[in-house]
Amino acid sequence: MLYHVTMTVTLPPDMDPAEAEDIKAREKTYAQDLQAQGIWRHLWRVVGEYRNVSILDCRDNAHLHEVLSSLPLFPWMQIEVTPLCRHPSSIREGDL
Amino acid sequence: MLYHVTMTVTLPPDMDPAEAEDIKAREKTYAQDLQAQGIWRHLWRVVGEYRNVSILDCRDNAHLHEVLSSLPLFPWMQIEVTPLCRHPSSIREGDL
Amino acid sequence: MLYHVTMTVTLPPDMDPAEAEDIKAREKTYAQDLQAQGIWRHLWRVVGEYRNVSILDCRDNAHLHEVLSSLPLFPWMQIEVTPLCRHPSSIREGDL
Amino acid sequence: MLYHVTMTVTLPPDMDPAEAEDIKAREKTYAQDLQAQGIWRHLWRVVGEYRNVSILDCRDNAHLHEVLSSLPLFPWMQIEVTPLCRHPSSIREGDL
Amino acid sequence: MLYHVTMTVTLPPDMDPAEAEDIKAREKTYAQDLQAQGIWRHLWRVVGEYRNVSILDCRDNAHLHEVLSSLPLFPWMQIEVTPLCRHPSSIREGDL
Amino acid sequence: MLYHVTMTVTLPPDMDPAEAEDIKAREKTYAQDLQAQGIWRHLWRVVGEYRNVSILDCRDNAHLHEVLSSLPLFPWMQIEVTPLCRHPSSIREGDL
Amino acid sequence: MLYHVTMTVTLPPDMDPAEAEDIKAREKTYAQDLQAQGIWRHLWRVVGEYRNVSILDCRDNAHLHEVLSSLPLFPWMQIEVTPLCRHPSSIREGDL
Amino acid sequence: MLYHVTMTVTLPPDMDPAEAEDIKAREKTYAQDLQAQGIWRHLWRVVGEYRNVSILDCRDNAHLHEVLSSLPLFPWMQIEVTPLCRHPSSIREGDL
Amino acid sequence: MLYHVTMTVTLPPDMDPAEAEDIKAREKTYAQDLQAQGIWRHLWRVVGEYRNVSILDCRDNAHLHEVLSSLPLFPWMQIEVTPLCRHPSSIREGDL
Amino acid sequence: MLYHVTMTVTLPPDMDPAEAEDIKAREKTYAQDLQAQGIWRHLWRVVGEYRNVSILDCRDNAHLHEVLSSLPLFPWMQIEVTPLCRHPSSIREGDL
Numbered sequence: 001m002l003y004h005v006t007m008t009v010t011l012p013p014d015m016d017p018a019e020a021e022d023i024k025a026r027e028k029t030y031a032q033d034l035q036a037q038g039i040w041r042h043l044w045r046v047v048g049e050y051r052n053v054s055i056l057d058c059r060d061n062a063h064l065h066e067v068l069s070s071l072p073l074f075p076w077m078q079i080e081v082t083p084l085c086r087h088p089s090s091i092r093e094g095d096l
Numbered sequence: 097m098l099y100h101v102t103m104t105v106t107l108p109p110d111m112d113p114a115e116a117e118d119i120k121a122r123e124k125t126y127a128q129d130l131q132a133q134g135i136w137r138h139l140w141r142v143v144g145e146y147r148n149v150s151i152l153d154c155r156d157n158a159h160l161h162e163v164l165s166s167l168p169l170f171p172w173m174q175i176e177v178t179p180l181c182r183h184p185s186s187i188r189e190g191d192l
Numbered sequence: 193m194l195y196h197v198t199m200t201v202t203l204p205p206d207m208d209p210a211e212a213e214d215i216k217a218r219e220k221t222y223a224q225d226l227q228a229q230g231i232w233r234h235l236w237r238v239v240g241e242y243r244n245v246s247i248l249d250c251r252d253n254a255h256l257h258e259v260l261s262s263l264p265l266f267p268w269m270q271i272e273v274t275p276l277c278r279h280p281s282s283i284r285e286g287d288l
Numbered sequence: 289m290l291y292h293v294t295m296t297v298t299l300p301p302d303m304d305p306a307e308a309e310d311i312k313a314r315e316k317t318y319a320q321d322l323q324a325q326g327i328w329r330h331l332w333r334v335v336g337e338y339r340n341v342s343i344l345d346c347r348d349n350a351h352l353h354e355v356l357s358s359l360p361l362f363p364w365m366q367i368e369v370t371p372l373c374r375h376p377s378s379i380r381e382g383d384l
Numbered sequence: 385m386l387y388h389v390t391m392t393v394t395l396p397p398d399m400d401p402a403e404a405e406d407i408k409a410r411e412k413t414y415a416q417d418l419q420a421q422g423i424w425r426h427l428w429r430v431v432g433e434y435r436n437v438s439i440l441d442c443r444d445n446a447h448l449h450e451v452l453s454s455l456p457l458f459p460w461m462q463i464e465v466t467p468l469c470r471h472p473s474s475i476r477e478g479d480l
Numbered sequence: 481m482l483y484h485v486t487m488t489v490t491l492p493p494d495m496d497p498a499e500a501e502d503i504k505a506r507e508k509t510y511a512q513d514l515q516a517q518g519i520w521r522h523l524w525r526v527v528g529e530y531r532n533v534s535i536l537d538c539r540d541n542a543h544l545h546e547v548l549s550s551l552p553l554f555p556w557m558q559i560e561v562t563p564l565c566r567h568p569s570s571i572r573e574g575d576l
Numbered sequence: 577m578l579y580h581v582t583m584t585v586t587l588p589p590d591m592d593p594a595e596a597e598d599i600k601a602r603e604k605t606y607a608q609d610l611q612a613q614g615i616w617r618h619l620w621r622v623v624g625e626y627r628n629v630s631i632l633d634c635r636d637n638a639h640l641h642e643v644l645s646s647l648p649l650f651p652w653m654q655i656e657v658t659p660l661c662r663h664p665s666s667i668r669e670g671d672l
Numbered sequence: 673m674l675y676h677v678t679m680t681v682t683l684p685p686d687m688d689p690a691e692a693e694d695i696k697a698r699e700k701t702y703a704q705d706l707q708a709q710g711i712w713r714h715l716w717r718v719v720g721e722y723r724n725v726s727i728l729d730c731r732d733n734a735h736l737h738e739v740l741s742s743l744p745l746f747p748w749m750q751i752e753v754t755p756l757c758r759h760p761s762s763i764r765e766g767d768l
Numbered sequence: 769m770l771y772h773v774t775m776t777v778t779l780p781p782d783m784d785p786a787e788a789e790d791i792k793a794r795e796k797t798y799a800q801d802l803q804a805q806g807i808w809r810h811l812w813r814v815v816g817e818y819r820n821v822s823i824l825d826c827r828d829n830a831h832l833h834e835v836l837s838s839l840p841l842f843p844w845m846q847i848e849v850t851p852l853c854r855h856p857s858s859i860r861e862g863d864l
Numbered sequence: 865m866l867y868h869v870t871m872t873v874t875l876p877p878d879m880d881p882a883e884a885e886d887i888k889a890r891e892k893t894y895a896q897d898l899q900a901q902g903i904w905r906h907l908w909r910v911v912g913e914y915r916n917v918s919i920l921d922c923r924d925n926a927h928l929h930e931v932l933s934s935l936p937l938f939p940w941m942q943i944e945v946t947p948l949c950r951h952p953s954s955i956r957e958g959d960l
Binding site for chain 1: 275
């Protein structure tokens with residue numbers, strides 16, 4: 001089941017650089033692992049912002065919350081979730 | 097080059113049903129043709145709304161405008177465009 | 193799976209009263225049938241507005257869209273959907 | 289008498305973890321006690337956010353304010369209250 | 385129990401003047417009757433707008449909804465309700 | 481002459497408790513003195529928020545500004561002022 | 577006593593031109609008469625919009641409401657009122 | 673050439689009082705000097721807020737920017753600029 | 769002197785096509801004439817919207833208002849004006 | 865390909881002045897270098913704000929993101945990107 005998610009990151013400019021790098025590295029590993037599992041279907045950067053647009057494929061609402069609240073950057077993120085469903089004009093089989 | 101586009105449709109409730117059906121049929125044909133060409137990459141329905149979320153792959157800004165302004169439902173749509181680029185954590189080759 | 197839904201109705205003041213009554217009667221039948229099935233779990237009126245707050249229990253996003261887009265008042269509604277999940281402090285077994 | 293309440297929590301990311309855990313533990317005890325008394329009727333998590341949607345059953349406005357302003361997380365919460373009443377199409381006896 | 389209510393009226397400029405006068409006359413009678421009963425405690429005009437600020441004293445949420453939805457101008461009003469309670473610094477006995 | 485005023489207080493959660501108590505105590509004394517003088521006509525708490533709704537009776541705009549800018553909590557307040565006048569349907573003599 | 581007022585006019589594009597001219601002519605006469613009396617102190621056009629910014633000098637709130645609600649264009653206007661008072665750094669005697 | 677400018681000041685409540693007084697004193701001198709030159713035509717306080725409404729008469733946009741960006745309080749201000757021109761109904765010669 | 773202007777056009781979908789074509793043709797002639805004179809410096813289409821972004825070079829605010837209020841599409845436009853000045857880092861001589 | 869970009873800078877008032885000067889100097893060098901290359905086509909200051917309006921000419925979305933995210937002031941900027949295309953009424957050859 002698909003969800004449209006935007007994640008906007010706000011790190012304080014005076015954050016310790018080593019801490020910031022560590023969090024970002026863990027975020028990257030986490031995001032790539034979920035992509036490899038097929039859960040995080042798409043991940044795009046919004047041009048000019050520290051924001052992404054993502055499509056996640058989760059079993060249900062609880063699964064999505066578990067995935068999002070475990071993001072290493074979660075405490076610095078503003079997240080918006082929009083549930084999606086198949087569009088009657090879509091010809092793409094996988095976009096359920 | 098990818099763009100995130102949301103299209104919200106507002107048809108007046110008293111529109112002539114035959115006219116509405118005709119426009120929607122042309123919209124569907126148009127959308128499916130662009131999907132078959134690989135230009136309209138994804139098309140999802142937002143749950144509970146007459147709105148879609150789409151990912152379009154266009155040559156440039158002018159191409160995207162030509163595609164959007166030719167939509168049969170364009171006069172009844174509110175459209176928002178967000179340029180996308182590859183996310184450094186993406187592992188999906190096609191999501192350029 | 194639970195969703196929080198608000199539905200705001202805007203009927204034009206000059207709508208034909210018989211037509212309005214007919215739509216509202218069909219809306220009521222539809223809403224009560226879905227409640228009897230356990231799908232429309234809660235339905236409350238927001239005080240002073242032609243708006244309701246509802247909790248729906250659907251199989252998935254597609255099911256919710258089907259339920260909402262079939263509402264007789266759908267063309268006159270503005271709908272907002274928020275996916276819910278169990279709160280770690282909830283003690284109510286059914287509020288999954 | 290029922291009220292719809294949303295509570296959004298914003299803890300500073302650099303809060304002392306022990307203090308945060310203590311506040312959250314007291315919040316949980318407080319919330320579960322009010323649920324056991326039948327005052328806090330429903331408590332759901334909004335997916336992807338540190339926010340809940342709640343239904344509270346209070347004697348009157350003053351009672352609701354007393355309940356909310358005593359929340360251990362109150363100083364870090366943004367709260368929105370919407371008074372509810374029975375919907376004419378509701379078939380659920382308890383949703384007064 | 386007190387509620388703060390704002391009512392904003394939007395009558396179409398081309399409304400039949402006789403109909404408008406009739407509705408306003410019934411609104412006035414209704415408002416004055418509720419004031420005489422002590423339910424509509426205060427009623428002020430917002431300067432420069434077709435909007436009022438009111439304080440209503442109702443038994444409960446359902447009573448308030450009944451009062452507001454019976455306003456002759458209700459179909460042309462946008463209404464916002466805010467529940468009030470006694471302020472700890474208030475010295476005015478009646479402002480419960 | 482009457483004004484509708486809302487005051488929203490935002491004290492930093494890490495403010496020194498003794499300082500906060502001192503300011504609140506001075507605020508209470510100030511508010512009660514103005515009520516006793518008949519200037520601060522009504523003072524209500526908005527349920528669930530650190531916000532009040534007030535009706536002030538001042539000689540003119542300058543008087544109102546003097547009253548508001550002297551509030552001990554003024555530096556931590558967001559204030560909104562709406563000028564009121566008598567409503568043509570009001571039957572309450574004092575609500576000029 | 578001074579008030580800052582913005583008035584935004586929205587005339588329907590299909591309004592009868594003769595009716596529109598008549599209303600505008602009466603509006604102009606009304607505005608110039610109030611300026612001659614010293615009540616409408618300043619009247620400026622906002623560049624690129626059918627909107628003005630005005631400073632009115634009225635005896636009190638009721639006087640201002642009487643002036644504004646008598647504007648011939650009032651039914652087509654959105655009006656915002658902001659009460660002003662003397663600025664402590666002002667050197668202009670008349671700007672009370 | 674006239675511009676409508678609003679300036680909203682947000683000084684942190686914990687700012688060193690001596691520093692704050694110094695900045696405000698320089699701001700006052702600066703504002704009064706520009707008023708004496710006829711550049712800062714009007715300066716009013718918005719009631720209940722740390723905000724002013726001003727009318728400035730500058731040679732051009734660059735002149736206005738130079739005046740505003742030199743305000744001693746500029747780093748703590750949120751500024752909004754609206755270009756004005758003569759209103760066709762104005763009878764006041766100087767309000768060009 | 770430069771101004772940044774956005775113009776958003778909203779033509780009713782049921783406008784007479786011949787009338788719409790006539791207005792648009794006059795708009796085009798008008799816009800091209802002003803471009804040829806060097807007043808309308810830049811004119812771009814916002815992708816996916818019936819909106820443009822323009823840079824106009826006018827003698828003063830009054831000149832800009834005259835130019836904008838004479839647009840054939842003016843009654844159907846929402847216009848926003850932002851005064852510009854030279855940026856200290858600009859190396860482009862003409863962008864005064 | 866052209867993009868309309870607004871950049872709003874928020875430096876904390878208590879930032880170390882030497883650090884601020886260093887960042888601004890690097891920002892200026894960076895901006896002028898991109899202008900010299902023809903990538904940063906226009907750069908204007910918004911009057912009265914620490915904000916600019918820019919037109920950038922980039923190969924594609926990825927190129928624009930690379931340019932923007934490398935700005936020395938990027939961590940203190942709020943950036944909005946709007947894709948542009950040629951307006952059918954434009955007579956300026958370069959404004960593609």
